[in-house]
Each structure stands twice: as C-alpha cells, then as structure tokens.
Amino acid sequence: MIKDKKITAVIVDDEPLAIEGLRLRLENIQDIQLVGEGEDGDQAIRLCQQLQPDVLFIDLRLPGLSGLEVVQGLQSDSMPLVVFVSAYSEYAIEAFELDAIDYLMKPVNLGRLQKTIERIKERLSPQQRDREKAKLLKALGVSSGLSVTELESWLDNDSAPFPSKYRSELLIKNHDNEQVFVAVKDIQWIDAAGDYMCIHTEQENYVVRITMKRLQEELDSEIFQRIHKSTIVNLHCVKSIQSLKNNESMLDLGNEIKLKVSRNYSDAVKKLVENRLS
Incomplete structure (x- = not known):
C-alpha cells in the first residue's frame, strides 16, 4: 500500500444496524476511510464502479443480486478486494473460491476485523500499484486511441518514443x-x-x-x-x-x-x- 494513503472501503448490507456496527468499528481503525454505503446488490456494483474502493465489505444475502452474484458481476477494472460479512457460515467455501480476502461472521468482532485489515494491507502493497497503473493505462488508452498492450510495451522500454496510432x-x-x-x-x-x-x-x-x-x-x-x-x-x-x-x-x-x-x-x-x- 502507498505510504500515508488510507484504504478506501464500501459497506453493502440490507440491515442498517449491521452497517452502523461495522462503520463504528472501522472508524476505530486509523488506516481505513469509508467512502460509500449501500443496501442491495445493484448499489454494490454501482458504488464499486463509481468510487473504485480498495475493499468491499458485503453481506451475502441482499435484495436482488446476492453478494456472490455481485462479485461475479463486477468487471476486473472495478474489482476491489472483497470481504464477505454474514450471519451464516455455509457460504464460506463459495466465497473463498471467488478469491475473497476474508469471511467475517456477524456481529463483527473488532479484534478479528483488525486482523482482516492487516491482511488487506499485505495484499494491497503490490496490488495497489498494479490497479493504479491499470487505471492510468486505461485512461491514456482512451485519450490516445492506443491499446493497453502498446502502452505497456512503451512503459517497459525506457528509450522507446511514445507510440502513435497514426502513420508517420x-x-x-x-x-x-x-x-x-x-x-x-x-x-x-x-x-x-x-x-x-x-x-x-x-x-x-x-x-x-x-x-x-x-x-x-x-x-x-x-x-x-x-x-x-x-x-x-x-x-x-x-x-x-x-x-x-x-x-x-x-x-x-x-x-x-x-x-x-x-x-x-x-x-x-x-x-x-x-x-x-x-
């Protein structure tokens, strides 16, 4: 993780008390910044696409799309680290098959949550740089008309001139x-x-x-x-x-x-x- 940069988080749960409880616990952890909250699967996808959070805390049972379906439906360029939060343990295997970073049982214990945050920090150290690089390449590709592959090749060669899609x-x-x-x-x-x-x-x-x-x-x-x-x-x-x-x-x-x-x-x-x- 980039030094002094807080981990941005979104919470999605259809129970207001569950959101409030997790929010209060996250506020006690210095490195976390809560940037959005939602109540259903559609809001979860929209928040991830708009806010690009580092981590998504999401309940498994939601109105409309379930937590599992949300993760399956997210595009790679808007995919945060995922922590499933649930009152039911039977979905844990499916959650980890989707590469969830953790599976927390309700009500969330502060000590257990801090361990999850440490795990998130470890994953974000290289991943944050990769995600920011991917975002920049995507934006540069849109503005220049070049493919991400062309731009990556240019980055890997220090002496290469900036590529152009136009003929010289x-x-x-x-x-x-x-x-x-x-x-x-x-x-x-x-x-x-x-x-x-x-x-x-x-x-x-x-x-x-x-x-x-x-x-x-x-x-x-x-x-x-x-x-x-x-x-x-x-x-x-x-x-x-x-x-x-x-x-x-x-x-x-x-x-x-x-x-x-x-x-x-x-x-x-x-x-x-x-x-x-x-």
Whole structure:
C-alpha cells in the first residue's frame, strides 16, 4: 500500500444496524476511510464502479443480486478486494473460491476485523500499484486511441518514443511509377479528385487511390483538419487566415497557395488557432 494513503472501503448490507456496527468499528481503525454505503446488490456494483474502493465489505444475502452474484458481476477494472460479512457460515467455501480476502461472521468482532485489515494491507502493497497503473493505462488508452498492450510495451522500454496510432509515413507511387515514402509531416494539404486523393508537399504532388475517410483515419486529426468536403489541410502549414462573408475563411499556405474554409467546416479555423497557440 502507498505510504500515508488510507484504504478506501464500501459497506453493502440490507440491515442498517449491521452497517452502523461495522462503520463504528472501522472508524476505530486509523488506516481505513469509508467512502460509500449501500443496501442491495445493484448499489454494490454501482458504488464499486463509481468510487473504485480498495475493499468491499458485503453481506451475502441482499435484495436482488446476492453478494456472490455481485462479485461475479463486477468487471476486473472495478474489482476491489472483497470481504464477505454474514450471519451464516455455509457460504464460506463459495466465497473463498471467488478469491475473497476474508469471511467475517456477524456481529463483527473488532479484534478479528483488525486482523482482516492487516491482511488487506499485505495484499494491497503490490496490488495497489498494479490497479493504479491499470487505471492510468486505461485512461491514456482512451485519450490516445492506443491499446493497453502498446502502452505497456512503451512503459517497459525506457528509450522507446511514445507510440502513435497514426502513420508517420505514407507509401505512394510517384509519376515514374516508383513507390516512395512520403513523410506525413511534409504534407501541406490534400484534395479529392474523383476516386483519388491529391497529396501536396512543398517539393512534389502525389496521386493515390484512397477514400477521404480512410485517409483521415490514418492522419492525426490534431494536425490534419478537414476544411471542405474535398480538402484537408496541415494546420502547421497555415501562414495566415482571412475572414470572408457567410462565415467562410481563406487560409494562406504561402507560395500563392490559398484554400477556402467552407462555412460547414468553420470550426476548423477555431481549432487552427487553438492548435497553434497551445
């Protein structure tokens, strides 16, 4: 367990007196912080998903889903350590088969509870780090579009650059029918020509058979912004912006290259400014 970090706990029991009794005992243990209480199985799942507690104290017999069914229904990313609390001993074997850390009999004895907390501390020492790492990787995966496996490989290699789901190069045939690698960062703008896309760099223009949608999926949307139904621009290449009527704009890329931003894509100008000023 991380030093000075309290163990967060949730209690779920359909008997208010049982919740109160366990709460009072937990309040006498310095390392525990009670963050939520519930009365049935559905609330147990909801509390675990929302609060991500370190440990769940849960009765076996609950309205709706039983305590066992709650643990079976929890997803791995919201699964806390589980302590079953019950007035019945016959479910203990099933509870430990679900990897419960302990099985407490009601009414819970403070001394017995303290032993459970010590066991929880031992389990959380490596597990807490793993859970926090998993949460961070999941959040980073959502924001970056990368898989957790890719992110884990990056973490395991100190010298590896941060991975990207977008291409850094495109393999395109030139006018001599040779396949050449074109650096994505060198692309200034792209426009559609029927079933083909014209890719413009400062040195050369290339024609490739690909759809606008497919090409957009392979380019970083923070850099390559659609400004017209048939035009994509590299925001880093824009020199200036001229406002036109009807909420349209004109982008100047230099070398007498000017691209119109249609009113349907007027938000692209706002994104351009935010991108360049951030």
